[in-house]
Amino acid sequence: xxxxxxxxxxAVSGPRSARLxxxxxxxxxxxxxxxxxxxxxxxxxxxxQRYKLSMPQRRGFIWFDQxxxxxxxxxxxxxxxxxxxxxxxxxxxxxxxxxxxxxxLRERSKVNNAASVALLLPLMTAPAIAALMWKLMTNPGFGVxxxxxxLFGVTDFKWASAPSSAMFTVVLVxxxxxxxxxxxxxxxxxxxxxxxxxxxxxxxxxxAHFVFFRITLxxxxxxxxxxxxxxxxxxxxQFDIVYAMTQGGPGDSLLLFQVSAYLDFxxxxxxxxxxxxxxxxxxxxxxxxxxxxxxxxxxxERTHGAH
Amino acid sequence: xxxxxxTGSPIPRILxxxxxxxxxxxxxxxxxxxxxxxxxxxxxxxxxxPSLAFTPTLINYTSLISGHLQTAAGxxxxxxxxxxxxxxxxxxxxxxxxxxxxxxxxxxxxxxxFRLGEDIAFTLLSFRFxxxxxxxxxxxxxxKDLGLANTYTGxxxxxxxxxxxxxxWIVRGYFEDASPDVEYAYRVDGHSWWRAFTRIAIPxxxxxxxxxxxxxxxxxxxxxxxxxxLASADKQPVTVGALAFVTASGIQYGQIAAAIVLSIMxxxxxxxxxxxxxxxxxxxxxVKG
Amino acid sequence: xxxxxIHGLRVAFGRxxxxxxxxxxxxxxxxxxxxxxxxxxxxxxxxxxxxLEPAARANVRIAGRDVSTLGxxxxxxxxxxxxxxxxxxxxxRENIASPLQARNVTPADIETRVNxxxxxxxxxxxxxxxxxxxxxxxxxxxxxxxxxxxxxxxxLLDDPLRNVDAKLRYEMRLxxxxxxxxxxxxxxxxxxxYREAMGLADxxxxxxxxxxAQLAPPEEIYDAPNSVKVARLxxxxxxxxxxxxxxxxxxxxxxxxxxxxxxxxxxxxAAGRSCLLGIRPEAIALSQSEQPGAARAQLIATTPLHExxxxxxxxxxxxxxxxxxxxxxxxxxxxxxxxxxxxxxxLFDAESGARIPAVAQMVEHAA
Numbered sequence: 001x002x003x004x005x006x007x008x009x010x011a012v013s014g015p016r017s018a019r020l021x022x023x024x025x026x027x028x029x030x031x032x033x034x035x036x037x038x039x040x041x042x043x044x045x046x047x048x049q050r051y052k053l054s055m056p057q058r059r060g061f062i063w064f065d066q067x068x069x070x071x072x073x074x075x076x077x078x079x080x081x082x083x084x085x086x087x088x089x090x091x092x093x094x095x096x097x098x099x100x101x102x103x104x105l106r107e108r109s110k111v112n113n114a115a116s117v118a119l120l121l122p123l124m125t126a127p128a129i130a131a132l133m134w135k136l137m138t139n140p141g142f143g144v145x146x147x148x149x150x151l152f153g154v155t156d157f158k159w160a161s162a163p164s165s166a167m168f169t170v171v172l173v174x175x176x177x178x179x180x181x182x183x184x185x186x187x188x189x190x191x192x193x194x195x196x197x198x199x200x201x202x203x204x205x206x207x208a209h210f211v212f213f214r215i216t217l218x219x220x221x222x223x224x225x226x227x228x229x230x231x232x233x234x235x236x237x238q239f240d241i242v243y244a245m246t247q248g249g250p251g252d253s254l255l256l257f258q259v260s261a262y263l264d265f266x267x268x269x270x271x272x273x274x275x276x277x278x279x280x281x282x283x284x285x286x287x288x289x290x291x292x293x294x295x296x297x298x299x300x301e302r303t304h305g306a307h
Numbered sequence: 308x309x310x311x312x313x314t315g316s317p318i319p320r321i322l323x324x325x326x327x328x329x330x331x332x333x334x335x336x337x338x339x340x341x342x343x344x345x346x347x348x349x350x351x352x353x354x355x356x357p358s359l360a361f362t363p364t365l366i367n368y369t370s371l372i373s374g375h376l377q378t379a380a381g382x383x384x385x386x387x388x389x390x391x392x393x394x395x396x397x398x399x400x401x402x403x404x405x406x407x408x409x410x411x412x413x414x415x416x417x418x419x420x421f422r423l424g425e426d427i428a429f430t431l432l433s434f435r436f437x438x439x440x441x442x443x444x445x446x447x448x449x450x451k452d453l454g455l456a457n458t459y460t461g462x463x464x465x466x467x468x469x470x471x472x473x474x475x476w477i478v479r480g481y482f483e484d485a486s487p488d489v490e491y492a493y494r495v496d497g498h499s500w501w502r503a504f505t506r507i508a509i510p511x512x513x514x515x516x517x518x519x520x521x522x523x524x525x526x527x528x529x530x531x532x533x534x535x536x537l538a539s540a541d542k543q544p545v546t547v548g549a550l551a552f553v554t555a556s557g558i559q560y561g562q563i564a565a566a567i568v569l570s571i572m573x574x575x576x577x578x579x580x581x582x583x584x585x586x587x588x589x590x591x592x593x594v595k596g
Numbered sequence: 597x598x599x600x601x602i603h604g605l606r607v608a609f610g611r612x613x614x615x616x617x618x619x620x621x622x623x624x625x626x627x628x629x630x631x632x633x634x635x636x637x638x639x640x641x642x643x644x645x646x647x648l649e650p651a652a653r654a655n656v657r658i659a660g661r662d663v664s665t666l667g668x669x670x671x672x673x674x675x676x677x678x679x680x681x682x683x684x685x686x687x688x689r690e691n692i693a694s695p696l697q698a699r700n701v702t703p704a705d706i707e708t709r710v711n712x713x714x715x716x717x718x719x720x721x722x723x724x725x726x727x728x729x730x731x732x733x734x735x736x737x738x739x740x741x742x743x744x745x746x747x748x749x750x751x752l753l754d755d756p757l758r759n760v761d762a763k764l765r766y767e768m769r770l771x772x773x774x775x776x777x778x779x780x781x782x783x784x785x786x787x788x789x790y791r792e793a794m795g796l797a798d799x800x801x802x803x804x805x806x807x808x809a810q811l812a813p814p815e816e817i818y819d820a821p822n823s824v825k826v827a828r829l830x831x832x833x834x835x836x837x838x839x840x841x842x843x844x845x846x847x848x849x850x851x852x853x854x855x856x857x858x859x860x861x862x863x864x865x866a867a868g869r870s871c872l873l874g875i876r877p878e879a880i881a882l883s884q885s886e887q888p889g890a891a892r893a894q895l896i897a898t899t900p901l902h903e904x905x906x907x908x909x910x911x912x913x914x915x916x917x918x919x920x921x922x923x924x925x926x927x928x929x930x931x932x933x934x935x936x937x938x939x940x941x942x943l944f945d946a947e948s949g950a951r952i953p954a955v956a957q958m959v960e961h962a963a
Contacts, residue, residue, distance in 0.1 A: 018667055025415035026427055028408040032467050033430050042445035101330055104323060115327060117582045119334050124578040125571045126529035128546045132553060133341050133567055136560065142353045144340055181589060188586045188596050233436045240531040244550050258440050265444050278441040289436040300593040304480050488681035491648045494668040495675045497698030510685050
């Protein structure tokens with residue numbers, strides 16, 4: 001039998017154009033990819049150069065000196081510290097708060113559903129605009145929040161205009177905008193959990209805290225991990241809120257990675273340092289996003305069924 | 308689902324109600340406050356303590372819409388309506404371009420298992436998480452050379468970075484969920500691939516495509532950093548425009564509040580309309596609400 | 597060749613070669629049932645014939661025309677899918693009209709032909725409904741109508757009765773032969789139910805391990821499967837396979853298994869080798885009193901299957917035997933005697949699985 005089939009070369013199935021079809025369809029998306037990869041490679045190239053727009057004659061290759069210099073650069077370590085502080089505080093608070101609200105709204109009722117939709121509104125507000133809103137509310141002259149805390153006897157709290165409270169203020173805005181993100185993902189997760197383990201626990205009279213730590217939390221873990229990684233990735237790159245609120249100030253108190261790189265580029269025209277800073281941030285987010293994508297794919301498979 | 312904790316006794320129920328009110332106040336008060344502020348004159352805004360008893364005025368909106376503001380110090384030009392127009396143009400054209408590019412690609416990735424497809428899909432996904440400035444700063448130099456700096460075309464091109472991954476991954480999920488047999492049946496009936504795609508695949512994935520488009524619109528609208536770096540005043544959307552407006556007009560708080568309300572209204576309205584799909588969009592299609 | 601002619605059809609997904617060179621020929625008006633365990637590639641084979649499987653390599657000719665390099669839309673065949681694959685956003689009428697629309701038939705002709713085929717399948721009253729509003733049976737008939745309406749030369753039916761309930765399945769089994777004869781197409785019908793194959797097939801192709809293991813009329817496959825695997829697959833409840841070591845007998849070999857002493861008119865080469873004796877459950881009868889040639893056994897359990905009873909027994913020699921009988925049986929635990937209709941007994945080589953060929957003519961000479 002195999003002899004006969006080998007003697008006649010079997011034709012391909014279907015027209016040749018059908019084999020090219022998937023490539024043809026994805027060509028535009030591929031071009032967009034390439035179009036983004038070009039500036040990416042350029043950034044990597046710039047990061048190896050001494051390159052200031054204001055001093056084009058001094059431009060030259062310095063290989064990894066920019067990166068080595070970071071080791072002894074207090075400003076760089078300050079940026080790392082501020083970024084980490086910002087990331088850990090925003091994501092930490094948002095995770096706890098989001099989980100709490102999701103548990104609060106877990107039951108499907110009209111009130112809870114309406115509340116969960118209403119809570120999405122901050123998330124749908126542009127973060128830059130949200131920062132402006134809070135700027136108006138914390139204005140020392142007429143801001144309603146300044147007035148509220150003055151009722152409690154606090155009169156010298158300067159919100160974003162003082163180095164000591166600037167971090168608190170932008171974290172507050174970030175929490176206001178992004179807690180709903182974690183909340184809505186965890187709520188969807190909670191509501192999709194199978195009911196049997198909970199019913200069994202109820203029948204057995206298992207105490208509530210045991211149910212929470214031994215059943216709810218472990219089952220919710222994939223959602224929590226995905227939501228947290230998602231937020232970590234966004235938060236470590238925060239720019240909009242901080243830039244709209246204080247442009248990185250006062251002083252150097254809010255020089256997060258991207259804000260710092262932006263100022264390096266536009267204020268000090270130091271293209272090389274800016275690019276090196278972005279490459280380091282990219283390396284961090286690349287590592288994080290690899291972990292994230294694995295978790296995200298697991299959730300996706302659960303939603304769409306294995307393919 | 309039956310509640311596990313807090314059965315019977317009213318105290319947990321009351322505590323939950325209080326917690327819910329606190330949460331709602333924290334998250335909704337800023338929007339409400341700015342909304343109220345936009346109907347006040349500067350005098351009532353600056354009054355201490357703040358009062359809810361004020362005569363609403365439309366002056367902030369009329370001056371924004373007319374583009375001129377008469378103050379004691381003189382006349383001030385407000386280009387805000389042009390920012391609003393830019394936002395509408397940039398967001399809607401970006402989404403349209405993204406749909407034209409993304410839907411066929413999403414279909415290809417869902418229906419044909421091929422290496423290049425997965426590579427593109429995941430590269431675009433990882434771009435979603437790469438720092439935007441990494442690409443934007445070199446791009447701002449390139450755009451100057453290419454004549455794309457401060458053009459709608461250039462901005463719309465960069466906006467694909469936001470819209471395309473979203474549309475690609477959400478729509479791909481919808482194509483994957485639809486049985487390919489229905490399209491196969493249509494092909495066997497004698498219809499070309501293109502007709503099967505347009506008459507069967509797209510209508511069946513219609514809700515997903517619409518949802519992805521709406522969400523991409525919201526995210527494009529809310530974007531700040533792309534236009535901040537690549538556009539000058541006349542091409543800037545509301546997010547950048549509002550910030551410039553604050554710097555320019557300084558103390559016109561009523562107008563600022565009105566500008567903020569006009570800036571966030573479209574996305575909030577769309578979000579309420581598309582709430583069913585928000586979870587899916589926010590998780591890039593990994594979780595369904 | 598006028599019908600369907602497939603030559604050297606191969607499908608490989610990466611290193612996993614699912615179909616390893618299939619040759620099949622189906623004449624116009626003939627129904628070939630493609631039979632095999634789930635996952636053996638029956639559906640993939642149909643899709644490859646239709647031009648829907650990009651991983652397929654094959655020479656396919658329909659009515660003499662080489663369609664190997666054509667897309668599915670140009671092959672001119674009709675196909676019904678296991679999950680019906682109706683277009684959910686179109687009415688039943690639009691669904692059925694689809695193949696005609698693709699061929700630019702005039703609206704008046706479409707109307708006439710859709711009504712004709714709908715009347716044939718008795719779904720005229722639901723033509724205006726959308727698939728959501730149809731019962732499973734109506735969906736099934738709509739899908740069949742869509743496959744038939746274009747009067748295709750080749751008809752591919754992928755287990756169309758899989759997802760309909762038992763009553764409807766019988767109704768369709770009675771109706772289908774008439775419909776298929778009227779269509780006059782070369783038909784490949786995928787099935788996992790051997791009764792369906794017995795009722796519909798002119799020939800059955802058994803698909804196993806990527807090859808056609810046997811291609812023959814259904815009765816021949818049932819009576820003379822060419823291997824243990826085919827024998828086990830084709831029949832329900834499955835055939836009893838009893839280990840044995842035949843010795844040379846007067847007209848072939850003599851076998852002793854489960855307490856039976858059976859003479860089989862098969863080639864003597866089997867003597868002394870490790871073999872499997874195959875006896876269909878339908879070929880075993882039960883008796884409550886001792887009979888000549890009967891084997892002693894204990895009745896363990898029974899379960900009804902259609903009009904028959906399936907009985908699980910343990911022979912006195914220890915083997916488990918399944919019988920399918922008509923009429924009442926004693927309660928579990930009873931001692932019974934088993935009589936085997938040895939004219940249909942089969943002998944397989946235990947090692948290769950091949951059936952030991954019969955020596956029919958020699959038997960006649962001896963008689």
